[in-house]
Amino acid sequence: MATSAVLVEGLEKRYKSVEALKGIDFEVEAGIIFGLLGPNGAGKTTTIRILSTIIPPDSGRASIMGKDVVSEPDAVRRRIGLAGQNAAVDPNLTGRENLDMIGHLSRMPRREIKQRASDLLEAFDLDWASDRPIRTYSGGMRRRLDVAAALVQRPPVIFLDEPTTGLDIQSRVVLWDHIKLLVSEGSTVLLTTQDLQEADRLADRIAVVDEGRVVANDTAAALKARLGNTVIELTMADGEESANVRDLLSHRMAEPVERDGSIVNVRSSDGSEPLMEAMRALDEECLVPQKVFLREPSLDDVFLALTGTHTAGPEAVSVSREGDGS
Amino acid sequence: MTKAASSSPAIEAPGSFERMIEGLQDTMTIARRNLIGIWRTPQLLAAVLFAPILFVLLFRYVLGGAINISSVTSYSYADYLMPGMFVMTLFFSVMVTATGLAADVQNGLIERLRSLPMARYAFIAGRTSADLVRNVPVLALVVAMGFAVGFRVHTSAELFILGLLLALLFAYSASWFFALIGLFLGNPEAADAAASFVMLPLIFASSALVPVSSMPSWLQGFAAHQPVSVAIGAVRALSLGGPAASHVWETLAWSLGIVLICAPVSVWWYKRAA
Numbered sequence A: 001m002a003t004s005a006v007l008v009e010g011l012e013k014r015y016k017s018v019e020a021l022k023g024i025d026f027e028v029e030a031g032i033i034f035g036l037l038g039p040n041g042a043g044k045t046t047t048i049r050i051l052s053t054i055i056p057p058d059s060g061r062a063s064i065m066g067k068d069v070v071s072e073p074d075a076v077r078r079r080i081g082l083a084g085q086n087a088a089v090d091p092n093l094t095g096r097e098n099l100d101m102i103g104h105l106s107r108m109p110r111r112e113i114k115q116r117a118s119d120l121l122e123a124f125d126l127d128w129a130s131d132r133p134i135r136t137y138s139g140g141m142r143r144r145l146d147v148a149a150a151l152v153q154r155p156p157v158i159f160l161d162e163p164t165t166g167l168d169i170q171s172r173v174v175l176w177d178h179i180k181l182l183v184s185e186g187s188t189v190l191l192t193t194q195d196l197q198e199a200d201r202l203a204d205r206i207a208v209v210d211e212g213r214v215v216a217n218d219t220a221a222a223l224k225a226r227l228g229n230t231v232i233e234l235t236m237a238d239g240e241e242s243a244n245v246r247d248l249l250s251h252r253m254a255e256p257v258e259r260d261g262s263i264v265n266v267r268s269s270d271g272s273e274p275l276m277e278a279m280r281a282l283d284e285e286c287l288v289p290q291k292v293f294l295r296e297p298s299l300d301d302v303f304l305a306l307t308g309t310h311t312a313g314p315e316a317v318s319v320s321r322e323g324d325g326s
Numbered sequence B: 001m002t003k004a005a006s007s008s009p010a011i012e013a014p015g016s017f018e019r020m021i022e023g024l025q026d027t028m029t030i031a032r033r034n035l036i037g038i039w040r041t042p043q044l045l046a047a048v049l050f051a052p053i054l055f056v057l058l059f060r061y062v063l064g065g066a067i068n069i070s071s072v073t074s075y076s077y078a079d080y081l082m083p084g085m086f087v088m089t090l091f092f093s094v095m096v097t098a099t100g101l102a103a104d105v106q107n108g109l110i111e112r113l114r115s116l117p118m119a120r121y122a123f124i125a126g127r128t129s130a131d132l133v134r135n136v137p138v139l140a141l142v143v144a145m146g147f148a149v150g151f152r153v154h155t156s157a158e159l160f161i162l163g164l165l166l167a168l169l170f171a172y173s174a175s176w177f178f179a180l181i182g183l184f185l186g187n188p189e190a191a192d193a194a195a196s197f198v199m200l201p202l203i204f205a206s207s208a209l210v211p212v213s214s215m216p217s218w219l220q221g222f223a224a225h226q227p228v229s230v231a232i233g234a235v236r237a238l239s240l241g242g243p244a245a246s247h248v249w250e251t252l253a254w255s256l257g258i259v260l261i262c263a264p265v266s267v268w269w270y271k272r273a274a
Helices: A045-052 A071-078 A096-104 A112-124 A137-151 A171-184 A194-201 A220-225 A239-252 A271-282 A299-307 B017-040 B042-066 B075-106 B111-116 B124-146 B157-185 B189-203 B217-225 B227-239 B246-269
Strands: A007-017 A019-029 A033-037 A061-064 A079-084 A158-160 A189-194 A205-210 A211-218 A230-235 A256-258 A262-269 A291-295
Touching: A007 A045, A007 A230, A019 A033, A019 A045, A019 A061, A019 A205, A033 A045, A033 A171, A033 A194, A033 B075, A045 A061, A045 A079, A045 A096, A045 A158, A045 A189, A061 A071, A071 A112, A071 A171, A079 A137, A079 B111, A096 A112, A096 A137, A096 B017, A096 B227, A137 A158, A137 A171, A137 B042, A171 A189, A171 A194, A189 A194, A194 A220, A220 A299, A220 B111, A239 A256, A239 A262, A239 A271, A262 A291, A271 A291, A271 B227, A291 B017, A299 B189, B017 B042, B017 B124, B042 B075, B042 B124, B075 B111, B075 B124, B075 B217, B075 B227, B124 B246, B157 B189, B157 B227, B157 B246, B217 B227
Parallel strands: A033 A189, A033 A205, A079 A158, A158 A189
Antiparallel strands: A007 A019, A007 A061, A205 A211, A230 A262, A230 A291, A256 A262
């Protein structure tokens, strides 16, 4: 039987007064993109830091390609690449020099490093800027170089910690394409994100984490089937009216209906048909919503559907934001 | 690009001799990175050089005439001042290491490096090695400036060069100390403030600019025996003459002691969770 690429069992970590991880378990089979989805403060980055041997866990076990992160840290370091919000490159070095440095520090054979750096710069569309210091790069270019830096030593397992947080949508799409390319090279990717669309676009399997625990672990398709592709969001005048609308719609429609204050959400697999149905039902009762939205489900919807409560992070996060840019 | 290979040579664990060689290579890689960084931020190097040049001009030409050094040497004030300037300039130069390492902690470079199979000590050893290399031209410049403002060697070229080497060694040990401050604080502004806080009394309550005997008696004990004064005393004795041996040994002891304490502590701090 093949060992899994990443195995995490009962991982716990406490920072002074904060319990960051309260027993995380998951397994990543080799060759897939695995998404850790959760709000700020859910424990995603702490998990990545433990898996990349930067900090030790308080209890529990974690191994990469069968090597334990605590007892064999060097063996783990030879098998991983790390990129993300907390792992930077040197702003004074050029793109090429940064990849070169990582190659040397990863103990790659010298003659291979140069070629590998050139290949990566080309693959990430950075060859035109390869001899410019990183501090002159745009946010999107810097993130691409960051991901490229994680790939220099051709690690079998790659950690991407919120790789697109703070990027504009165009740069995100470009980076997504590059990440997909990675897996076609045969690597296993563990990706953390606050953004459901990102997880959906990239991950074969998604573990939803909240307050240091895994609250769901399924394939992207199965999670989506539970959630629906589209959310119809109706804003009513007040909570009383929205309660009436919820009762009405849950009676008339097959789709799950939830109420949140004066807002009613209908999750559906297909937007327009249920929307018309809902409108007809409201019209018959002379109920007029103040606003009507058709939108893709957000992380907050995931949590509402999975746990019945909103995201427990510092703030409810529906789209990825909070650019750190630096 | 090929498939991620589990049989890649980088995956095999090395023996202990290989580890040592690899550690040295890692140190050189990091040193190179730091030297490129200095080259790319010339304003930093200019700032490091600007202060001592200003000090030399200020003390040699503005204040020097009013400073009485007849109690300690019969040579000119330029002769007295410059050995202090050599040590002071190098000290200023390695202070930047506190800010630089703190910036590496803050921007996350250390986070990535800690996930790499590199030697744990190489990150700091690389930085201090880069400081040592950079300090050679910096010192050469200040020595040239010293000769331009009237400084002369009154011993021999060999002893003078020995003095300069001693100044470089002392600055190298100070660079480990400032590295520790930078790593420990992890914030460039805080590291800069802390480094200045350490530097000011060591530079001004020293024999660099005025004879210690001109200070109030309660200060003399500190001013005469603190490490910067000891190093200046050694360089001065090796340039101007007089009993040098005890100063030289004391400087060697200070330098060695500072490295022996700061190196393991800073590597331990690097390894532990931030």
